[in-house]
Amino acid sequence: MSNPTLERGETPGPGSRLPWHRNEDYRRMFSLLMVGLVVALMTGPSGNRDHPTDGFTGSWFHPRVLLFLGAAAAIGVLMTLYDRSKGAGRRNPLQPVIAPITAVRDRMTSQPLLRYSVYAAILVFAVLYPMTLTPFWQRVLVDQIGVYVLLALGLNIVVGLAGLLDLGYIAFFAIGAYTTAYFTGKLPVAPPFTLNPFEVVPIAILATLVAGVLLGGPTLRLRGDYLAIVTLGFGEIVRILAVNGDAFFGTNVTNGPRGAVGIPHPSIHAFGINYDWTLKSLPYYYLLLVLVVGLLIAFNRLENSRVGRAWTAIREDEVAAAASGVPTVKYKLMAFAIGASTSGFAGVLYASKVGFISPDNFLLLFSLLVVTMVIFGGMGSLPGVVLGAAVLQWMPQVLRGKVPPEDRYIYFGALLILMMIFRPQGLLPSRRRSRELKLSEEGLGGADSLGATPGTTS
């Protein structure tokens, strides 16, 4: 939690003649103690109009503050000791954890046997482990983690591969979910025919594909921040349409803020297989697992194909990509459409699993959450994105009941901040992306971590 800029420049050792207030160990300790005070204040009681000082008396002038100051001091001492033990250079404290993983990953590329055995081990674990969980965690695994893994995989194509920052991504999720509600007959307007959620999948994919192209067509000539703002606006338009759709030219289309209730579970009655998904989470989990594995294989091939390389080229240098014959707008649109349809697909599954959707499921917050997952896991890296989505959805559930509900986002924020300090490239970064980040630190590549190259024209 120390400010890394304090540690750059001169590094006074133990025998340094610098005055104590310029010694970096003391400076770090000071910052940490300040952070401790802030955390004490934030987690303490809040004042009110009659007793405005309650916030302070309950936190800073309460024995509780010693806990936070003590923790800050302990962290400071540990960091100092760690620095001393490693000599002068600042090292990444996560290195011992990461090094073996990196080593395995490096060997995996050259040794197919190792690669497939690692995949098989992960798959066996993913199949068997959820059986041992309580129904609560099985539900978390599907409703929270599984659906968001799908979302993050889709957004990874847009943000991680093509380098387009999409802040309205959840809109496609909403379109998928509302399409399901419509075709299962759970919206006030009656569909021409009612379908099973499985049969809605192709329609929802098509609808989100079209929505993605409609949004992308006019906006994809924008770059970076501008694109982000337009997509953010699009996300809000879709949500507000859903909220106000109960009086859409006089007819109730979306049922407004009350949303759609009673969306049926999917079922299969074909090819001699008869199976109905019910309220139980585990069958949904296996359905999602099959889909995620399928998407992982497909997206991995996509990334290492002509299309994936074209996306990388556009992300790195759009002008050079165009000069090399890559139709940039077409490829950006393609990335947008693939991401959107993955999101719509996730929307169908979510709607039919939970059975209830309302505009509150599609807030801007969730768009940002998916972007955070992609960055947290490692942009452009499939295992990273899956892990990022899983960790970020798992953490609030772990904290549930252990910390006051209003404090949960503090821990969430702290995790993200720590991550940005010690591992800005994400948990399991893609090789191309880490190279880009390194190059931009050296001033060679795009300074923007999303891959926009400054100074490019047209």
Next chain:
Amino acid sequence: MSAQPVASTAATPNDLVLDVRDITLRFGGLTSLDKVSLTHTRGEVLSVIGPNGAGKTSLFNCLTGVYFPQEGEVRFYPEAGVERSVLGRKPYAVNRLGIARTFQNIRLFNALTALENVKIGIESRQKTGPIGAMLHMPWNRREERESDAEAFRLLEFVGLTKRANEVSSSLPYGDQRRLEIARALGTRPQLLLLDEPAAGTNPAEKRQLEVLIRAIAETGISVLLIEHDMKLVMSVATNVVVLNFGQVIASGTPKEIQRDPSVVEAYLGSGDEADSAAVPRKAAKKAPAKQPPATRTED
């Protein structure tokens, strides 16, 4: 200079690969190109020279769809008898026509390997779409193999076989220049536009480049070359066009250009202290030729 090709005679229209007619490019009140015309005969190396700010790179940008000149026409003949207009097409579409380019300041895909850089150029001519890539059908795999083979062939052609799997930004400067040429060649151009390929390279790299440009021209690809290094220009160019203040002030064979008084004046100015390195005639005898100090300020 003994290897000087025989000066080409007046080209018949059928031999042309590029026909630029009276293009005028203005940025507000500034006229960057003023009625520039030039013709490029198929298979030859045409060099565009001129002092800094003369409009050479602007001309390149007009030819590749980056800028749209207000007046004039650019005709491109992918093969004899087929005429295509270049103006009004987007950069990737110009590339599709068969005009590939390199950049004055190297623009490689820095985080990709040398091989991947070349493959991006090659694959702009392939068909595999996203669905095909995901399904990985046999014909998609065949395209992938073709792309690999072609990329290795091109890397060998420019002499970078050993560096195929190195990250492009870690390559030495001269290798990056040649990699950019390989990427451009990957798009199977009829006309290759090289924007100062020798800038910033050392004498050994310049000699390699000279050999490379000749080899490219021998494969039948026409080369349009912007270059400050007069030794290189005089040794590889079949014809030379001189630009100054956005106008063509001279054109002809390298020998004619060296003797042209207006060219000498354009480079020296009248009465200026001579920067002898910039004079084509003298530079041709001196090796390596140095660029005028202000060269790098041009963009």
